[in-house]
Amino acid sequence: MTPETLAEKVLSATRTVFADLGLDTAVLPDKTAVERPRNPEHGDYASNIALQVAKKAGANPRELAAGIAAKLAETDGVSKADIAGPGFLNITLDAAAAGEIAGRVIAAGTAYGYNTSMEGVNANLEFVSANPTGPIHAGGTRWAAMGDALARVMRASGAKVTSEYYVNDAGAQIDHFAASLLARAKDEPTPENGYVGAYIDEIAADVLKRRPEALEADDALDIFRTVGLELMLDDIKATLADFGTHFDVFFSEKSLHDKGELEVAVDRLAKLGHVYEADGATWLRTTTFGDDKDRVLKNSKGAWTYFASDCAYYLDKRERGFGKLVFMLGADHHGYVGRMQAISQAFGDEPGTMEILIGQFVNLLRDGEPIRLSKRAGNVVTLNDIVDAVGIDATRYALTRYSADSTIDLDIDLWTKHSSDNPVYYVQYAHARISGVLRNAAERSAERGGAYDASLLTHPREVDLALALAEFPAVVAAAADLREPHRVARYAEDLAAAYHRFQHDCRILPYPDEEFTETGRARLWLADATRVVIANSLAMLGVSAPERM
Structure with missing residues (x-):
């Protein structure tokens, strides 16, 4: 049972209780959610729906929770539902309901984790966009990894995403x-x-x-x-x-000038009443929209400004049909946020049409000391320098593992270690370890076959692993919605840890003088499902999933 399925059952049980008590169902939400409690002793999932709706319905939250718990206890797949505190619901699944996720994962394969949470969104995602006057530096490298990963999780969540590199070839x-x-x-x-x-x-x-x-x-x-x-x-x-970073479009700034798009954009803004002349220059009244000062579109010498190009570029994207514009900018671009948002509002777009993500700096370290110079670029650390030092997989993983607003100290010594201290090695090793189990199973004719008995997966480690697998689609959806692909990396590490605990405590394959049991077969399904999800997690980060290490 997935968290989404259980959440639907919780809402259905709540509707039934409301009907039985004669309460107004109009106060109920269209959707609800369940969460994994931090303490496993509190059950597999928790819900606060009774606390959410009791006051609106004029009911006692704990009494309402008791009614919902009773209905849930009669639901297929639910072993028990308890009440905690003022009205929290702690829900425990039966073994079959938890363990059947392995079959779902294997059936879906590489599509497991895909969801429809962003269906209907047509987004333009611009990232890196470094000036074409030198190699990509460390900050651009971060966006090359994170932007590409964000495009992947947004597509996995149903969005149509065009990844774009803005070439500053004018000026x-x-x-x-x-x-x-x-x-x-x-x-x-x-x-x-x-x-x-x-x-x-x-x-x-x-x-x-x-x-x-x-x-x-x-x-x-x-x-x-x-x-x-x-x-x-x-x-x-x-x-x-x-580096594995794909762009659908390389867009030339010069083309905006060549096609007369700056004139078109400024004319549009003028007709909307936001352009004025002063001191021999042409201005956009961005202060109307919260900017700290108005911005020059054409200076007193009659030359277009970079800001005018920004206006034309924004309009060009909107004219191409994009309803969501996401710009990923470097740490030195904080001052651009207000003026860029002002452009969006000046064109009459709704708040939220444009999103600006600001990334912080990347410091490359060796022996705890910063590495500052590149052999090729002379005064900066480049993408190729980082890759040469730690490899593509480690670089991509390291740069997507942290939220964009945090500074990264990328320690070469850590990210090249072949040990559990290295997060990417730890996750990749879990995939390789499972692949080894599957190879051993095939050699010993201990095939997982076409079916298994999910009710046999009762060990706490088995249940924990199954519940972790069920969380993956929601993790991907949250990573896309919040523009935080690092959530996928952290999930992969937690899943790898859950698998290592499972294999330590739950023997999968028999000893040479033993027969392969149905419990072993069910565990093999669970292991194979974990392999699929780890591979899918790494793929969303643009990182490989090796079968041997």
Whole structure:
């Protein structure tokens, strides 16, 4: 029995009690939920529905809970329902109801955990979006892992998600990038505000390989700008692909200018009454919508600002049909939240149309000391530096294991350990351990077969593991709804721990001189179901599930 199924039974029992007592059922919620109590002695699940609705119905909560408990005790799959405190319900499932989850998991396979909680949502999820003037740094690496994981859990929850990388290929930073490449190609000093690092030398050399005549051309700077940007983007795309991060769209900021979308956006805002002229510049009155000051759209020299591009980009997304826009920004972008939300409201959109997630910094450590410099980028730690140090799986897991608003100290010594101290190793080892059990079972002809007796799974470790498996769809739904993929990682660790306890206390395969029992068969189903859920959890984080370690 899943928590969702039990919650429906609790609500059904409550409706029956209301009808018996002549209470107004209109006060009842459309849905309710059950939770796992911290103390296993309090049952498998708990519900506070009696406390929620008693006052509205004019009933005593403990008496109402007693009536609901009595109805639940008559329900298939419920062993008992007790009352605690002022009206809490503690519910214990019978063994068959708890253990049957293994069959559900195996039947669903890779689809187990998928749910419909975000069905109908059409979301644009933008993340990383680092300037295409250098390799992806540590902060961008965090979003590359977390953004990709968030896209996965949102899709698993029924949302249609387009993952997007916004290429800032217009503006002064691209001019500085091109000038830096040209200077290095001429073996000249880096210009003021230029970019340094071995990668600049590499790209400058590659530009000359493609365009040997570039240095002598009248439009040399334009050549280095165009070809250099293409090469840098190719490098970024290859790095992200190797890291397992997929983008559906790479959107060019320059295309907004080329298509006249800035003019369209500002005209739309003007017609809505939010644009004005002052000091020779064009402004958007963002203070109307809570921003700390109004923002310039076109400066006194007649040049569009980056903020005007933001407005056009927002409108472009909405015109493409996205009803939910999620922006994942770095720790240095806190000041953008107010102005970005003001753009959404200025266009007349409802609160919540735009969401902005701010991620904190990543510190790479070795022997407890920070690692600051990259061999290639010169002054930052890059995605490739982190991957070279700890590997793709460990990097992705480490960066999705924590909430976005927490700073991460990524300790190389910890994340490369082959021990239970390393969270990703601990979870992957559980999957490999189960895979080993299944191989041993096949070698000894102890096949799990096509059916099992769920009522045989009565050991507390078996029940705990079964209940943990049943929680997975709700964990995925919460991770998607709250934009917190780290919930999946923490769940995977708890599930791995539950499995290790189960295998320690519950023998699955017989000794060589013993026969394979039906209890062993039921345990094999439970183990295989756990393997499926661990693999599905890791897949949602973009992490592999090895069969041998």
